[in-house]
Amino acid sequence: MSLLIVGGTGTLGRQVVLQALTKGYQVRCLVRNLRKATFLKEWGAELVYGDLTSPETIPPCLRGITAVIDASTSRPYDLSTIKQVDWDGKIALVEACKMANIQRFIFCSALNLEQFSNIPLMEMKQGIEIKLKESKIPYTIFRLSGFYQGLIEQYAIPILEDLPIWITNENTSVSYMDTQDIAKFCLRSLQLPKTTNKTFLLGGPKGWVSSEIIKLCEQLGGQSAQIKQIPLSILKISSNFLGFFEWGQNISDRLAFIEILNVENNFSKSTIDLYKIFKIDPVEIVKLDDYFLEYFIRLLKRLRDINFEDVQKQKNLII
Ligand SMILES: NC(=O)c1ccc[n+]([C@@H]2O[C@H](COP(=O)([O-])OP(=O)(O)OC[C@H]3O[C@@H](n4cnc5c(N)ncnc54)[C@H](OP(=O)(O)O)[C@@H]3O)[C@@H](O)[C@H]2O)c1
Secondary structure, eight states, rough: OOOEEETSSSSSHHHHHHHHHHTTEEEEEEESSSTHHHHHHHHHEEEEEOOOTTTGHHHHHHHTEEEEEEEEOOOOGGGGHHIIIIIIIIHHHHHHHHHHTEEHHHHHEEEEGGTTTTTHHHHHHHHHHHHHHHHHHHEEEEEEBBBBBHHIIIHHHHHHHEEEEEEEOOOOOOOOOOOHHHHHHHHHHHHGGTTTEEEEEOSSSEEESSHHHHHHHHHTTTTTOOOEEHHHHHHHHHHHHHHOTTSSOOOOHHHHHHTTOOSSHHHHHHHHHHHTTTTOOOOOOOOHHHHHHHHHHHHHHHHHHHHHHHHHHHHHHHH
C-alpha cells in the first residue's frame, strides 16, 4: 500500500511518517517546503511539492497512491491562511482524492466539535468531516485531544524559566496523548477494515487538570510555578475565545483550547473500548508522567553537559 501523508513535517505528521516507514509502507509526503522537509527524505520518504493553498498542486501528488493520511492544519503563526488551508485546501484535497480513486482517507479532526462550532477552525473541521463522508471515499476520522508535545511549551518551560503559567478557575480535565501513540492508531486503522467509515474520539488513558500537570513539572524540575488564574467567565467573553483556536498564540487562546478539549463525559471508559477495537494494549500507551520524566532527564543531562563544557573551557583559559 502506498501512502500520501499531508502535514508530514508537523508534530503528529512526522510520527505518522516514521512509523509508516518502519512498517514498510511506501511513503510519499506532500510538502510545501522541500528544504524544511529534508529530514523526512533522510528517513526514507519520497517528497513531492504540494501546497493546500494552491489546489492545482494536489492531484499530481496522488498518482499511484492508495491511502491518504491528513495531519495538516494551518500553522498557529499563520492564522491568516486558516480558511485557505483548513477549508478551501481540504475541500480540494478531498475532491482530488475522489478523482484519484483513493481507497482510504484518514482525517485528523478535533474533539468536541459540535459544542464549539462558533470557533472557525472547529466549524471548518466539522464541515470537512461532512464533505469527506459525502465524497464516498472510505474514511476514518480521528477526533483528537491535546498532544503531550504541546505541554512542554505550556508548562515545563515556563516553570524552568520562572515565567507565569495561566490557568482557568475550572477543573477542566483533558486526556492528552503522545503523538507517537496517535500515529499508531492512524496506521493500525489501515489494517482494520472494520474501522472504515467510522469516527473515533481519541485521547489518552487519563484526564489531567492543569494543577496536576503543574505539580508534576514542579516535582521533576525541582522549581515552583508562578500560577495566575483567569476566571472562565472572562475567558468566555474574550474575543480571542470566539475568534481563534490553536494554542501557543497567547494565553486566552491556549486556555480556550483547554476548554474545548475538556472531557466531562466518561471519556476514559470509551478510550479503553477504543483500544480494544484497535487491538492496542493500554499498557503500550505512553503515560504523561513517563513522557515528562524522560523530558526532564534529557534536559537536565544536557544542562549538566553544557555546564561541564563551560568548566572545561574555563580551565583551558586558566591554563
Ligand atoms: N496540536 C494539538 O494538540 C491538536 C489537538 C487536536 C487536534 N489536532 C489536529 O491534529 C492535526 C495535526 O496537528 P499538529 O499539531 O501536528 O499540526 P502542526 O504541527 O501545526 O503541523 C501542521 C502541518 O500542516 C502543514 N501545512 C500547513 N499549511 C500547509 C499548506 N498550505 N500546504 C501543505 N501543508 C501545510 C505544515 O507544513 P509546514 O511544516 O510547511 O508548516 C505541517 O506539516 C491537525 O489536523 C490538528 O488540527 C491537533
